[in-house]
Amino acid sequence: MAVTMNKNYAKLGKNYLFAEIKNRVASYQAAHPQADIIRLGIGDVTRPLPKIVTEAMAQAAREMATAAGFRGYGAEQGYEFLKEAVRKYYAKRGVSLSCEEIFISDGAKSDIGNLTDLFGQDNTVLIPDPVYPVYVDTNVMNGRQIVFLPADEENGFLPMPGPETVGDIIYLCSPNNPTGAVYNKEQLQKWVDFANARGSIILFDAAYECFIQDDLPHSIYEIPGAETCAIEICSLSKKAGFTGTRCGYTVIPSALKRGGFSLNAMWLRRQSTKYNGTSYVVQRGAQAVFTPDGEKAVEENLRYYRGNARIITQALEEMGVYYTGGRNAPYIWLKCPPSQDSWEFFDRLLSECHVVGTPGAGFGSCGWEYLRLTAFGTRKNTLEAMRRIQNGGVFR
Ligand SMILES: *Cc1c(COP(=O)(O)O)cnc(C)c1O
Numbered sequence: 247m248a249v250t251m252n253k254n255y256a257k258l259g260k261n262y263l264f265a266e267i268k269n270r271v272a273s274y275q276a277a278h279p280q281a282d283i284i285r286l287g288i289g290d291v292t293r294p295l296p297k298i299v300t301e302a303m304a305q306a307a308r309e310m311a312t313a314a315g316f317r318g319y320g321a322e323q324g325y326e327f328l329k330e331a332v333r334k335y336y337a338k339r340g341v342s343l344s345c346e347e348i349f350i351s352d353g354a355k356s357d358i359g360n361l362t363d364l365f366g367q368d369n370t371v372l373i374p375d376p377v378y379p380v381y382v383d384t385n386v387m388n389g390r391q392i393v394f395l396p397a398d399e400e401n402g403f404l405p406m407p408g409p410e411t412v413g414d415i416i417y418l419c420s421p422n423n424p425t426g427a428v429y430n431k432e433q434l435q436k437w438v439d440f441a442n443a444r445g446s447i448i449l450f451d452a453a454y455e456c457f458i459q460d461d462l463p464h465s466i467y468e469i470p471g472a473e474t475c476a477i478e479i480c481s482l483s484k485k486a487g488f489t490g491t492r493c494g495y496t497v498i499p500s501a502l503k504r505g506g507f508s509l510n511a512m513w514l515r516r517q518s519t520k521y522n523g524t525s526y527v528v529q530r531g532a533q534a535v536f537t538p539d540g541e542k543a544v545e546e547n548l549r550y551y552r553g554n555a556r557i558i559t560q561a562l563e564e565m566g567v568y569y570t571g572g573r574n575a576p577y578i579w580l581k582c583p584p585s586q587d588s589w590e591f592f593d594r595l596l597s598e599c600h601v602v603g604t605p606g607a608g609f610g611s612c613g614w615e616y617l618r619l620t621a622f623g624t625r626k627n628t629l630e631a632m633r634r635i636q637n638g639g640v641f642r
Contacts, residue, residue, distance in 0.1 A: 254389045263379070263608030264288075267592075274596055283596070284631045286558075286619045287604040289423065289577075293550060295487045296543030299531045303491075306530035317526045322518045324350025324495070328529045331536035332495050341467040347499050347510060349517060350532075352524050354453050354481035354494040359384040360520070361449060361477065361496070364512050365415055372413025374405050376424055376609035376616070378451065381417040390415075396612050403427035403570050403579065407440040414446050418466075421454040424609045424618040425579040426571015428462050434469045441475035445504065448476040453494075456485040456548060458574045473499040477509065484576065486535045486544050493524055493532040551576050554628040555621035561632040565641045576621040579606070583641050587614050591640075599634040 267287060275283060309315030323329075329345040336343050351357045362384050371385045375394040385392055393412055397403040403425040418437060420429040429437070441448050448466065455464040466472045481494035488494075498510040524532075534540045559572040562580055569580040582591035588605035595601045595617070604620075606613025621628070635641075 252387065254387050257389075258383055258386050261379075261383075263604070266608075267602065267604065270593065271596065271602055281600045283600045283602060284623070284627045284634075285602045286623050286628065286631055287602040289604075289620060289622070290489050291484060291487050291547075291551075291622050292624055293487055293547040295491065295531075296535070296540060296547070298534045298537065298539050298543055299486065299491075302534035303527050303531040306527040310526065320523045320526055320529075322521050322523045323514060324348070324524060325526070325529050328533050329495075331533050335536055336465065336467070336497075339464055339468060341465050343467070343497060344500070347497055349496045349498065349513060350524050350529060351494045351496060351521075352492040352528075353483060353488075354451065354479045354496075355380055357479050357494060357496045358449070358451065360516065361479075361513070362388050362390075363516050363520075364509060365390075365447075369414035370412055372411070372416045372446075374417070374419075374422075375611060376606060376613035377417070378419055378423050379609065381419075381449075381451075382610075385415075394610065394612075397422075397425060397427070398612055399568065399581075404429055404433060406433060406436055411440065413444075416441060416446050416448045417451065418448055419451040419453070420463075421457055421571070421575035422577075423454065423575075424577055424604065424606065424613070425616075426573075426575035426577040427579075428458060428460075428574045431463050431469065434463055434466060435471075438466070438469045438471045438475055442471050446475065447502070447504065447509075448472075450476050450478045452478055452480045453484060454575050455480065456544065457552070457576055459552070460574055462574060467497070467499070473501045475502070477502070482532055482535055485548075486532075486540075487547065488532070491528055491531060493528050550625070551621045554623060554625060557625075557628050557632055558619055558621065561636050565636060567641055572621070578619045578621070579616050580619065582606075582615050582617055588617050591617055594640055595635070598640055599631070599638045601631045601634060 328350050329348045332348050333343050358380050371390050371392045373381050374397045395405040397405045404427050450466040466476045466478055478497040482488035498513050500510050502509045555572040558578045562569045567580050569578050572578040588607045592605045604618040606616030
């Protein structure tokens, strides 16, 4: 008998979005070597790490070279100094957590994928469409049934539960990737009440919380009742430029229980079995993010990206284009001109303006007439891209 395989992998949709973008850009560039192509499509940051972060990491690396400062295996769930920094960060917003409810990780993506370990296969998963593809694919790999919740112009890309809504595991991402839409307190309260009434669990992805400038919830735990129905996943990737350095954290309240299981205890067990912790050096860098000087440096970078977002949204407003996001998120989700789908419009932007966006269709079927632009580019490129789009007449 040969080994049997996880056949769910055969059900995965083709992971072709960024590969296809790359192919189309490469073949256009090959045919037009002179074209100066500006990429406003990728979801990676461009600002370097704050000095205070790299200094802290350098210091930690030097400590590791001494007998007194050397560290071997650390606690799987993170060093106390970093959990304490995260705890205080939440406390400033009125959210009171204990350090045992905070788990340090190597980033949000792995935690989002690994959290699926805690749940039975027979759960129905509710996922908004369009969406960050990780929620979908990790559940397909586990063979779970997925129900999509359409996000569209009518609901402002903020879908709400209704009488017909089903879903044992519910994914919410606010501020949203790709739409940039953000739930307010009342809306999140409805989701929390729904989950508590139904016994569902919300997996709340707060990776972009730091981009919020208006009076909107940064954490689902600002909502009464969330501690009995929600797990929150967060990351330093977009906040502090940690996309390559890798550090995030997940909050699982001790009050969160289902079927006689404490999810906090399950996750602790899962992490101590399958994970050996985030590196000491990186955790020292992460700790620096939460110091007053670290926060100042982060704020400076955020101001830069917000400035880019404003340049993009201002241009779209002048052209009368419908969009969401940009104000409390680094993403701008814009509507393609009539009768052009997202790939057609992608091609047009590329060939007529030499600007690369991300076709909305890549984030789900509800994204087919939208395109995502990001504020993560340089100021110069963002200005030039929007100048070309405005002068190019692609929206006329
Ligand atoms: C970028 C991003 C993350 C962060 O992932 P990391 O693994 O921490 O880099 C999480 N969720 C969403 C929706 C993202 O766009």
